[in-house]
Amino acid sequence: MSIKKKFAAEIGGTFTDIILFEDVNGKTQLKTLKVASTPSHPEEAVIEGADKLMKDWSNTAEMLHGSTVATNAVLERKGVSTALLVTEGFADTLEILRGDKTNIYDLFYQRPAPVVPRNLVYPVTERLSAQGEVIIPLSEAQIRQIAGQLKEQGVKSVGICFLHSYASEKHEKMAKKIIEEEISDCIVTASYEILPQFREYERTSTVAITSYIAPVMIRYIESLYHQLQARGFGGEIFITQSNGGVIPMDALRKEVARTLLSGPAAGVTGAVFMAKQVGIEDIITLDIGGTSADVCLINKGNPLVSTTNEIDGNAIAVPMLDIVTVGAGGGSIAWVDGGGMLQVGPQSAGADPGPACYCRGGTKPTLSDAMAYRGLLRPDHFAGGNYKLDPQKSRKVIGEIAQQLGTTPDEMAEAICRVMEANTMQAVRLASTERGYDARNYTMVAFGGAGALMAASIAGELGMKKVLVPCYAGLLSSFGLLVADIIRDYVQTKVSLCVETSPEDLKNQFEKMQDKAVQDMVNYGFKRENLKFQYAVDARYQGQAFELQVDFDHIPENGEEITNAFHEVHRARYGFNSPQNLVEIVNYRLKTIVPQDNDLLSGMKYDEAVDKEEYVVQKALMGGEWKDCRFYTWSRLPKDAVIQGPAVIEDETSTCVVPQTWTAKLQKNGSLILEKEEN
Structure with missing residues (x-):
């Protein structure tokens, strides 16, 4: 028997999504699993899921991994002590930024603190012209003196960003060689290696952040790799990037900055793959997870890309999918502002303690609580029955905020959903209308644990007529890793x-x-x-x-x-x-691509042998009324099933709501297409 395996794990704010792909004699088998994320030690959730799904790691060629470790290291300021070498006269680049003020009306506005403090920024006497000509030669003695100071201070990572080094790498290359000679255990990152591009602040900021998080990310991946090796894994680890592709572990040292904000990118890759399977190329993705909603526009199968990005106020000038993110997810907390208005998010209950209905100690109302209250998330069917919900806790916290605003719990539950929808619609408009694209000409592709819950309502408000909910919607980011080039x-x-x-x-x-x-990719084994x-x-x-x-x-x-x-x-x-x-x-x-062999996954077909539709009828709160609603199990739908709303289609990884004026049709690959009925 011929067996080949791939293992994919993507760490989200609330859940870690895992998929095991097996090719058994040319036939595709996929096993999926959701486990609670462990934010303090993210690898623990990955290993937990691995142990549940994988009993034998032999014949496993690849482990594909998407992680928030790099992003969290910047947001939480948990990188390493980092020094930065710059051209003399440019030591304040990270403090000055672009000289702008994000909020011009904030009298107490303070610019974000750079990841490298001013006392660890070392000006170096050297100068190149914009054409790369040497104006002031680099002093080897000065670099060795600085290296000695860094060694005394225990600095473990150093970034180098000299003026106009994009035109000539001579000085940066020399400085890097000297520091590596003087401090053998130090990771040195030079701008000519990762971003030979003009604009001094953006290049300096990118180098600083890369240096700040490189040891953290490398240590994390190597630890995970060793734990997998102890279980018999002998393949390669590939890490997802913010451009939608993956890179081998050996490339990580130079590419750490490209893993920032990469979580949503794998989902976009999976959405493009699934949409192409049903003949759709122009899409707007809607990825709603536990903490955020991420939106990306794709034209003819090609996502929009941005090179002007920020994380925590610091510029990142590497290519990233142009994803608009808002703090609107299943764990987004509903609260009342100082003016007595209902708000939802951006604060999130996250994985711990989570929404009140998760029974992990959460005491504040969230979107998930509103959905459980409305009867759209059923207690014994959420996440395939692996996570029991307690709607009574949702009723309690929804009732408390309803009383605070002088309304009924029913009205409050639906109001929370409407506010959430409004927040998400703004993200869709930012990704489409404000970039010159008419959202009505696109198909919305909804995924993430909560994407299919909200997609039809959001699309309808925006004038969009069609929604695609892919199979494995709740795990599409992990699935995207499997198909990513x-x-x-x-x-x-x-x-x-x-x-x-x-x-x-x-x-x-x-x-x-x-x-x-070509030289780089051949060195990586391609x-x-x-x-x-x-x-x-x-x-x-x-x-x-x-x-x-x-x-x-x-x-x-x-x-x-x-x-x-x-x-x-x-x-x-x-x-x-x-x-x-x-x-x-x-x-x-230049974009260099090694295409993945996705022939087996491209041939996915829904082949569940079911004769007729099976469903149960329960009450659900829709449009201010408790209406009879049909609940279907996704995996028990017959081929070519057509379902009229109002209905709910439940899966182990997500829940799809079909509103009253919508129809859902099952596709050959197991995905659903929802279409709005004409008036």
Whole structure:
């Protein structure tokens, strides 16, 4: 018998989602599991799930992992003592930021504290021109002196970011070599390795954060790897990135910053895969978990990407899926503000103590409590019956806040849901309308534990006619890890006007980056013939302060092709363009991809042998009334089932609500498509 296995685990704020993929003689088998997250020691939930699902780790080729460890290390300031070497005169870069003020009306506003304190920022006497020419040579003696001070202070991680190092790596490379010689156990991160890109603050901030969290993330992954090895695992660990791809563990040292905010990215990858299976390419994803709602827009199967990102007020300039996040999840707490208005979130009950109905000590009303109160989450069927709910506790906390606002518990339960929907709709508008896209032209893909609970109501309010709820909706982030390609992004700043850029210039620049990419990927164990490349440039009108990314599936033939494409991208984003203005290339970008072999997963089919629909009728609070509602078990639906709302379709990982004016149809791969009936 031929057996191959893949194990995927994604750590969320409330639950850790796990999927075991087995290829047994060419036939796909998937086993799924949800376990409570363990925020203080996140690997414990992964190991718990592994022990429950995996009795034999032999023949397991890959462990795919999505984790919030890097993000939490920044948010909670639990990185390591980190030093930063910068060009003399630029020691205050992290404090100055861009000189802006996030809230101009806050008289007591304070900029976020940088992850590297000012006393550990060391100015270095050196200088390069913007063309990479040496103006002031680097002093080896000064670097060795600084290294001695760092060693005395017990610094374990050092970042290096010199002015204009994107044009020449000479000084950073020399400084890194010296520090590694002087402090053997120190992790040294130089900007030329991870972000050879202009804009001094963004590059410095990215290097600082990478250095701050690199030892934490490396220690975590190595600990997890050793625990899996003790169980017989001999394969490779791949870590999810914020660009939707994964990287091997060996690439982590240079790519730590790319794992920040990566949790929602795997879900987007899974959503794109599932949508393509049913012939849909233009989608808006809605991932509602325990603590947040994440929204991403995808055109023709390609998610929007952003390179201007922040975490806790600190810039991260690596490519990330353009995901809009709001604090609206199943654990979001309902509360009354100073003006007597009902609010939901962003505070969350999280995994511990969780919503009141989870019976873990939670005492505040949450969205999950409102859903349990309304009868949409049934006590013995939540998460496949693995987590018993107590609606009585929900009634108690909902009643308390209802009394505070002088309304009935019924009205309060539905009001909590409506406020949550309004918060989430704002995220959808930010991801679509405010970027120049009409949400009505897209299909909403809902997943996460609570996504399918809310999706139809939210889509209906936005004028969207169709919702796709994928099979494994509650575990789609883990599923996304299974189907994610191995991706590594490269960038290089080189400024020139399109009219002055020759075809040879374009070809030489991209081929130089491509050679570097091939060398890296071969060192990680991948074959040259398996690599695919995507090309892009960041361009702007001459005199503009910021640029737009222009994508190509080939190396652009000349500057005119880039100019014409930029005019189109500018019009799509801002509603106008200026063909009379010169276009300037700022950055060259290369995406290197090792496509995953997803043939078996692509062939997933729903083959449950059920003759007819089976359901029970129970009361549920909808539209101010307790109505008869049909409850179905997802895995017991017959092929081609068509379900009229109001109905609830329950799965071990999620619950799908079909409102009264909607119809749900089962697809060949087990997913559901909900469509709004025409008036």
